[in-house]
Amino acid sequence: MNAEDSPNPPTPSRRSLIGWGGAGLALGAAAAGGAVAVARTDDDAAPTAGAAVAFHGTHQAGIATAVQDRLHFAAFDVKTDDRAEFVAMLKDWTAAARRMTAGKAVGEGAYGGLAEAPPDDTGEALGLRPSRLTLTIGFGPSLFDRFGLAEQRPEALVDLPQFAGDNLDKARSGGDLCIQACADDPQVAVHAIRNLARIGFGKVSVRWSQLGFGKTSSTTPEAQTPRNLMGFKDGTRNIAGTETARLKKHVWVGEKDVDEKSAWMTGGSYLVARRIRMHIETWDRTSLQEQEDIFGRDKGEGAPVGKAKERDEPFLKAMLPDAHVRLAHPDSNDGATILRRGYSFTDGTDGLGRLDAGLFFLAYQRDVRTGFVPIQRKLATDALNEYIQHVGSAIFAVPPGVRDADDWWGRALFSASTTEA
Amino acid sequence: MRPLRFSVVTAAATVAALTAVTGCTEKSSAGADGVIAVTATDTGCEVSKKEFPAGHVELDIENKGSKVTEVYILFPDDRVVTERENIGPGTKQKVTAEVKAGEYQIACKPGMKGDGIRQDVTATGSGKVAERDPRLDKAVASYRKYAQTQADETIPLVKVFAEAVKDGDVEAAKKAYAPSRIGWERTEPVAESFGDIDPKVDLREDGLEEGRADENTEKDWTGWHRLERSLWKDGKLTDRDSELADQLVTDLEDWQNRVGKAEITPTSMANGAKELLDEVATGKVTGEEERYSHTDLVDFKANVEGAEESYELLKSVAAENDPELTKELDQQFAALDTLLDKYRADKTGYDFVSYEKVGADGRKELSDAVNALAEPLSQLAAAVVK
Helix, strand or coil, rough: CCCCCCCCCCCCHHHHHHHHHHHHHHHHHHHHHHHHHCCCCCCCCCCCCCCCCCEECCCCCCCCCCCEEEEEEEEEEEECCHHHHHHHHHHHHHHHHHHHHHCCCCCCCCCCCCCCCCCCCCCCCCCCCCCCEEEEEEEEEHHHHHHCHHCCCCCCCCCCCCCCCCCCCCHHHCCHHHHHHHHCCCCHHHHHHHHHHHCCCEEEEEEEEEEEEEEECCCCCCCCCCCCCCCCCCCCCCCCEEEEHHHHHHCCCCCCHHHCCCCHHHHCCEEEEEEEEECCHHCCCCCCHHHHHHHHHCCCCEEEEECCCCCCCHHHHHCCCCHHHHHHHHHHHHCCCEEEEEEEEEEEEEECCCCEEEEEEEEEEEECCCCCCHHHHHHHHCCHHHCEEEEEEEEEEECCCCCCCCCCCCCHHHHHCCCCC | CCCCCHHHHHHHHHHHHHHHHHHHHCHHCCCHHEEEEEEEEECCECCCECCCCCEEEEEEEEEEECCCCCEEEECCCCCCCEEEEECCCCCEEEEEECCEEEEEEEEEHEEEEEEEEEEEHHHCCCCCCCCCCCHHHHHHHHHHHHHHHHHHHHHHHHHHHHHHHCCCCCHHHHHHHHHHHHHHHHHHHHHHCCHHHHHHHHHCCHHHCCCCCCCCCCHHCCHHHHHHHHHHHHHCCCCHHHHHHHHHHHHHHHHHHHHHHHCCCCHHHHHHHHHHHHHHHHHCCCCCCCCCCCCCHCCCHHHHHHHHHHHHHHHHHHHCCCHHHHHHHHHHHHHHHHHHHHCCCCCCCEEEEEEHHCCCHHHHHHHHHHHHHHHHCCHHHHHHHH
């Protein structure tokens, strides 16, 4: 596939938007203001809801980027033993991601090509705006067992320990690599994963995937914190995309964090993905007082116990010892802080008629050993555990951003390892 | 085999699609001469000319009637050259086809029912069908021979199966069941181009409309899978099964007699190979096709072999146009064959393990391998006509 050089097919609205460059984006954003009725009034991203997020940069987009409304997350297993073939796929993926995040069709497009062959692009995103699509790649621990990458595996990319209460489904856990697709339009996110999976057939196969909606955290503090499916605001003090110092301290891997072999991770981050099933029906039968005690916040305003406003500084000792906020707060965890980017999910109902729903938790941090792991250990006594169960789990090293048109996902990693592709 | 309510449409659509493919590859020969205006009404089907030069033909259809209609170009034996369905009252549609010199009929079907209102037409001249690479003509000829051989070799195997059914010998019939299907499964896209045979012999229970599987009314359900149910689910054979066994032989002899006349093109061979993998991806990997006998892996192997045959015949041309693709296909065919071999002790036989014994991980592995092959295989037609 030569996605980069190929002409863009006639894809009217997306194409014209892009074709006009900066002016087009501004115009698109203005047009989006009216059209994106789905964006809530508190949507932090409303001014740019339909536009494109830059693909190139120091860090990958989709981490500090203002959280979009929708998610399609996919974990893949590698099927090939051929390093060159895998690297070629990463290059093809990068080219396709570069186009899709800009609102363009993959390769030679969805129509107008050879009549005898299926089109390069599957076509369901034609006519849709870029919708702030971000595509973020991560490499799982098992990838480093392949392609002579063992020495490049960063120490911080640990195998997650067994946590109390874990009931992990192998079929919803792990993966050699992952793609996180976030967008304001679910069809745009699904289109992106579908096309990458298609390009990857034979080289990788989808191990599991998760759709998410209703972002449950915000990386823009001026906006209201969205509610989770339990009806509560959670993660109020999440790191904002503009808080450069906190991002540097808690999210981005710095030069001092790596040795020569794992230097490729500089500017990257570590991602923990957890599928957290909620026992919705029993939660809904729980008294308001108990619900509020469990979280340590009131349900209406989201204020911490004894306080009036959501953003008032919580007084942890006023909360019950097993309250969620009290246990999860940095002050209870030696300052451990993560960037939360989770989404609600509802996969219909299970065979017992219970809503198969919960939180698809995504946490980015500079080091999992000082981020997610201690916090999750602390949460072993969380009163919330009676109403939730962790059923899926995965960890990924998320490399730094793709710098320019010649760069590709994983270049630094594959260039660093002994057998150059 | 797809559900009955779709089968006729699907078969017709397949032919239309293949014809359209041919049309597109050779449209350089198109000219205004080939345009025929068709005016369809509730009682008429007027054509602007009854003689036209062979080659690229375009129907400009206008439905001036009050009913939804469909328009066909038919061979003298009623096979479909091309067709367009769902032409609403007051609407216009264009249909194109590549037509060789000869006699044809154009039919309008107001209400989309019955034989339609027909006009005899003639395509004249030596034809403007573009010249084709002689290697591709050879490939088509070889594939036609292959399809015929498969049909010829199937008949005795089906007769063994039918005799066992008629003898009431459940065990012998079970043993003969899967082998009797191999030739059919290898060449299914060709067989499906005869829209009337496929539903008679290869219909699955889920292809029946509600109520039709009722014991008194399921007379419409014939073919292999009806007998499969008797053998594995009911565990006994009835007089009705004997009738069905005879019917199966008759229907397949019909296939044997007609397979030589199937319209086959290089692109239909290539896309037929992909369709065989699609059959695997939708019906075999899931265990739906052989839900009682669980002999899905036999069908699976036969589908892959049929696809491989098409591919091998087209490979020399495809390799010139897209060497990377053929390299990839060689690799993926080999990988899938190796994977399938895990499920049989004797690599020359068709004694595969029951699909019930293939666990979730194994099925995922097979599904991944099918995707890995089918995706590049979908590019073969383009590589053949480049």
